[in-house]
Amino acid sequence: MKTVDTNSEWAVDASGLVKTFGENRAVDGVNLRVKAGTIYGVLGPNGAGKTTTIRMLATLLKADAGSARIFGYDIAKDPQIVRQLIGVTGQYASVDESLSATENLIIFSRLLGLSRKEARVKAEELLEEFGLTEAAKRPLKHFSGGMRRRLDLAASLIARPPLIFLDEPTTGLDPRTRNQMWDTIRKLVKSGSTVLLTTQYLQEADELADRVAVIDRGRVVAEGTVDELKQSVGSSSLHVSIQNADQIGAAKELVERILNVQAAVSAEGRKITVPLADADAVSDLLLALRKEGIQSAELSIQKPTLDEVFLTITGKGAKKEVES
Amino acid sequence: MNSYLDTHIVDRQLKNKSSFRQALMNSFTMAFRGLLKIKRTPEQLFDVTLQPIIFTLMFTYIFGGAIAGDVKSYLPVIIPGILVQTVISTSVVTGVQLREDMDKGVFDRFKSLPIARIAPLAGALMADTIRYTIATILTFVMGYIMGYHPEGGLSSIIIAGILVVVCAWAVSWIFAFFGVIARTASSVQGISMLVLFPLTFLSNAFVPANTMPNWLQWFVNINPISHLVTAVRDLTNSGTVGVDMTISLIGAAVIVAIFAPITVRAYMRRV
Numbered sequence: 001m002k003t004v005d006t007n008s009e010w011a012v013d014a015s016g017l018v019k020t021f022g023e024n025r026a027v028d029g030v031n032l033r034v035k036a037g038t039i040y041g042v043l044g045p046n047g048a049g050k051t052t053t054i055r056m057l058a059t060l061l062k063a064d065a066g067s068a069r070i071f072g073y074d075i076a077k078d079p080q081i082v083r084q085l086i087g088v089t090g091q092y093a094s095v096d097e098s099l100s101a102t103e104n105l106i107i108f109s110r111l112l113g114l115s116r117k118e119a120r121v122k123a124e125e126l127l128e129e130f131g132l133t134e135a136a137k138r139p140l141k142h143f144s145g146g147m148r149r150r151l152d153l154a155a156s157l158i159a160r161p162p163l164i165f166l167d168e169p170t171t172g173l174d175p176r177t178r179n180q181m182w183d184t185i186r187k188l189v190k191s192g193s194t195v196l197l198t199t200q201y202l203q204e205a206d207e208l209a210d211r212v213a214v215i216d217r218g219r220v221v222a223e224g225t226v227d228e229l230k231q232s233v234g235s236s237s238l239h240v241s242i243q244n245a246d247q248i249g250a251a252k253e254l255v256e257r258i259l260n261v262q263a264a265v266s267a268e269g270r271k272i273t274v275p276l277a278d279a280d281a282v283s284d285l286l287l288a289l290r291k292e293g294i295q296s297a298e299l300s301i302q303k304p305t306l307d308e309v310f311l312t313i314t315g316k317g318a319k320k321e322v323e324s
Numbered sequence: 325m326n327s328y329l330d331t332h333i334v335d336r337q338l339k340n341k342s343s344f345r346q347a348l349m350n351s352f353t354m355a356f357r358g359l360l361k362i363k364r365t366p367e368q369l370f371d372v373t374l375q376p377i378i379f380t381l382m383f384t385y386i387f388g389g390a391i392a393g394d395v396k397s398y399l400p401v402i403i404p405g406i407l408v409q410t411v412i413s414t415s416v417v418t419g420v421q422l423r424e425d426m427d428k429g430v431f432d433r434f435k436s437l438p439i440a441r442i443a444p445l446a447g448a449l450m451a452d453t454i455r456y457t458i459a460t461i462l463t464f465v466m467g468y469i470m471g472y473h474p475e476g477g478l479s480s481i482i483i484a485g486i487l488v489v490v491c492a493w494a495v496s497w498i499f500a501f502f503g504v505i506a507r508t509a510s511s512v513q514g515i516s517m518l519v520l521f522p523l524t525f526l527s528n529a530f531v532p533a534n535t536m537p538n539w540l541q542w543f544v545n546i547n548p549i550s551h552l553v554t555a556v557r558d559l560t561n562s563g564t565v566g567v568d569m570t571i572s573l574i575g576a577a578v579i580v581a582i583f584a585p586i587t588v589r590a591y592m593r594r595v
């Protein structure tokens with residue numbers, strides 16, 4: 001018998017995790033360190049390796065190389081101990097479709113060693129907490145996406161694990177349900193849990209996470225607090241569309257010279273996107289464009305999005321990755 | 325309102341191995357889940373309710389006159405044969421359903437819980453014995469309605485029924501193995517039928533083996549299904565326990581000894 005010291009500094013300490021599916025290196029040497037009692041966001045586009053990373057940390061998938069420790073316990077050597085310390089809420093609800101919410105929670109509780117009576121009490125408590133009491137007896141087939149996610153999270157909390165993995169907890173939820181989910185996550189951390197969540201949205205990381213890792217093509221390409229990440233992107237970004245595609249090279253050079261950062265050209269070759277630290281520089285740029293005889297078709301300034309984080313960090317857009 | 329989330333996490337006792345008792349408890353819970361699923365979707369019992377009725381009627385009236393002279397004297401031969409054939413083929417469904425189940429998200433949760441690794445498999449197989457029991461009872465009832473009144477009496481019939489259910493459970497490990505390694509549910513069905521047909525038809529289930537060519541008789545005589553059929557006939561028709569029952573049980577034990585470990589290992593590798 002061992003006991004867990006939930007005050008140990010690192011809830012997750014992974015180094016060099018690798019997972020290959022055939023030719024595709026889905027996770028290609030990921031290092032992650034998550035401090036106990038914090039919310040950690042793993043940010044990246046579809047197919048970046050977020051889910052695979054979580055599945056390895058949650059002992060659902062064996063790593064091809066590298067190692068990870070959960071509260072000091074090795075995922076490969078002590079998987080059964082790790083499972084007692086974690087709760088996993090998958091991207092696709094990991095609950096039993098053909099059973100009711102109550103039946104699901106009772107079965108998971110029983111599997112975790114609760115007595116019949118304890119399991120029933122626990123199920124009621126959780127349904128109450130997550131506002132599912134009225135739907136408790138209905139089969140899950142008739143549940144909305146948000147209800148399913150809530151039940152899924154409830155099922156992860158039966159044993160009150162100190163570390164909870166949430167794989168894209170709000171993808172596909174309406175804004176109201178999403179805010180509820182955020183509140184629940186914040187409450188979890190306040191009560192001492194550690195949360196590792198993946199997301200495609202910078203805003204979500206912004207709202208919740210203490211620290212963020214940006215992941216792309218199976219690698220961590222940036223790590224830090226949300227503020228640090230944003231500073232690296234510039235507070236906003238500037239999009240300039242050029243009327244004449246032939247001038248795009250000259251325009252890019254000009255933009256890079258005046259704003260003093262690297263710019264990217266869109267696939268169709270007419271639009272330049274560049275991080276913008278100083279809004280004053282825009283007027284300089286416009287004057288310079290006029291002077292060089294380059295006509296702009298459209299000009300806009302946008303707040304940083306995941307796209308821009310990617311642009312700055314990897315030198316290419318995130319959307320392109322999604323398509324490939 | 326947030327009473328549940330406000331409670332703080334307590335330090336806990338951790339174990340890296342699950343005990344035999346835990347494995348048993350977990351398996352029973354998983355079996356309970358299987359029963360709940362049957363209760364929620366009773367239409368999945370169609371095969372075990374209709375097949376005994378249709379097959380018993382069909383085979384008895386088709387083969388009865390040709391093989392035994394008349395239907396009534398064929399019943400003691402065919403009812404044990406049909407029983408074994410029906411119940412064993414029902415065990416294919418175990419593999420198919422296991423494959424379907426494993427593709428669902430809920431299996432991720434089972435894998436991430438600190439439960440005995442074998443429980444989801446063992447539980448599914450355990451729950452399916454209810455299906456075998458239904459098929460067994462219905463076959464005997466159909467036989468009775470058609471005029472089958474075996475000499476062995478009710479207690480022998482019950483023992484015979486239990487024997488068939490136990491053997492079907494053992495055989496279901498084979499199909500569970502296919503279920504774990506196959507990629508789709510329909511391929512499980514395909515491979516399983518390939519195994520099942522020779523096994524049930526190249527036996528003494530429907531016709532006495534003595535009219536077959538020698539090489540076929542050789543196979544029929546070593547076929548475990550033949551021994552099980554003979555064991556059931558001995559029990560129901562004369563109330564005797566013969567060497568065939570021992571062979572059937574040993575055969576069942578051997579199947580479990582081979583297929584349970586490799587199935588669990590294949591299952592773990594997919595984890």
